[in-house]
Amino acid sequence: MLTLYHNPQSRSTTVHTMLHEIGEPFELVAVDLKAGEQKSDAFLKINPMGKIPVLLDGDLIVTETPAILTYLADRYPDAGLAPAIDDPDRAAYLRWLFFAGSCFEPAAIDKALNRETPSSMGGWGTPDDVFRTLAAALKPGPWLLGERFTAADVMMGSGVAYMLGFKIIPEWPEFVDYAARIEARPARQAAKAADEARAGG
Numbered sequence: 701m702l703t704l705y706h707n708p709q710s711r712s713t714t715v716h717t718m719l720h721e722i723g724e725p726f727e728l729v730a731v732d733l734k735a736g737e738q739k740s741d742a743f744l745k746i747n748p749m750g751k752i753p754v755l756l757d758g759d760l761i762v763t764e765t766p767a768i769l770t771y772l773a774d775r776y777p778d779a780g781l782a783p784a785i786d787d788p789d790r791a792a793y794l795r796w797l798f799f800a801g802s803c804f805e806p807a808a809i810d811k812a813l814n815r816e817t818p819s820s821m822g823g824w825g826t827p828d829d830v831f832r833t834l835a836a837a838l839k840p841g842p843w844l845l846g847e848r849f850t851a852a853d854v855m856m857g858s859g860v861a862y863m864l865g866f867k868i869i870p871e872w873p874e875f876v877d878y879a880a881r882i883e884a885r886p887a888r889q890a891a892k893a894a895d896e897a898r899a900g901g
Contacts, residue, residue, distance in 0.1 A: 701725065701726070701727060701758070702719065702724060702725070702726035702727070702755065702756070702757055703726065703727050703728075703729060703755070703756040703757075704716060704719060704726060704727075704728050704729070704753060704754070704755055704756075705729045705731050705743070705746070705747075705752050705753060705754040705755075705756075706728045706729065706730060706731060706752065706753065707730065707731045707732070707733050707752060708895040708898075708899070709733065710731075710733065710752055710753070711752070711753060711765050711858075712731075712752045712753035712765075713858065713891065713895075714753075714765050714769070714854060714855060714858040714859075715753040715755060715765060715768050715769065715772075716728070716891045716894070716895070717854055717858065717885075717887050717888050717891045718768070718769050718772055718773075718781075718851060718854045718887075719772070719891075720886075720887035720888075720890045720891050720894075721779060721781060721851075721854060721885075721887040722772055722773075722776045722779040722781065723779060724776055728894075728898070730898070731743070731752050733752075738750045738751060738752055746761060747761070747763050749763065751763070753765060753768060755768045755771070755772075757771075757775070764801075765801065765855065766797055766798055766800065766801050766855055769797065769851040769854060769855050770782070770797065770851065772851070773850070773851040781849070781850050781851045781854070782850060782851055783845075783848075783850070789845050789848065789850075792844070792845055793844075793845060793850050793851075793852050794852075796837065796844045796845075796852040796855075796856055797850075797851060797852040797855050797856075799834070799856070800852075800855045800856045800859050801855070802823060802824065803823070803824035803825075803830050803833075804824075804830055804834060804856065804859055804860075805859060806822060806824050807824045807825075807826070807827040807829075807830035807831070808827065808830075808859075808863045808868050808869055810822075810827055811827040811868055811869065812866070812868045831869060831870060831872075834856075834860075834874075834875075835872055835874040835875065838874040838875070838878050839874050841877070841878070842878075842881055843881075844856060853882065854882075857878060857879065857881075857882030858882070860875050860878055860879050860882070861879040861882055861883060864876065864879050
C-alpha cells in the first residue's frame, strides 16, 4: 500500500495530486506542521530532514518531491505519466521534471526575497532567464511535451500555480493558462476535494 505523509499547506500537495493521477489505492497520514509533528522522534526516523512529503511503498521510503514523482511514474507505467527509457521524449521529460526544483523554485525564491544569487554559486542563472526559458517551453502547449501530459507537468504545474498565487512570478499568459489547465485536471480537483473533506471532518 502506498502511504503519503501529507499536509495540504505543503509540497506534499504535488504528490497527493500525482497519486490521484496514477489511480492506485493510497492512504494519507496527516502531519500537523504547526504542531511540529514533522520534527517528532517518530517522524525523524522516517525522514531525518524533518520534511514532507514522504512516500512509503510497503517498507520502501522515498523523499524529495521530484524523486517521488519519478518513482511513481516508473512504478506504475500504465498511468502513462513517464516516457519509457528508450522513448525519445524521455530526455525532455527528465529535464523539465528536475528543472522545477533545481531552477524554477530557487529562481522564484530569489525573486520573492529580492536577492541575487551569484551565477557562480547557483546553477539556475537569473530569475528572468528561468522564467523566459519555461515560458518558451510552455508556449506551444498544452503541456511541456506538447500533447503528452506527464509527471513533469504535475511537478511544474504545481509550482507555477503556487508561485502565481503568491504573485512571485510574472503573470504571463503562458504561466496563467498552464496553471489553469493543471487546476482543471480531474486528479487535481480530486486531491483538493479530499483535502477539503478532511479539513471539514
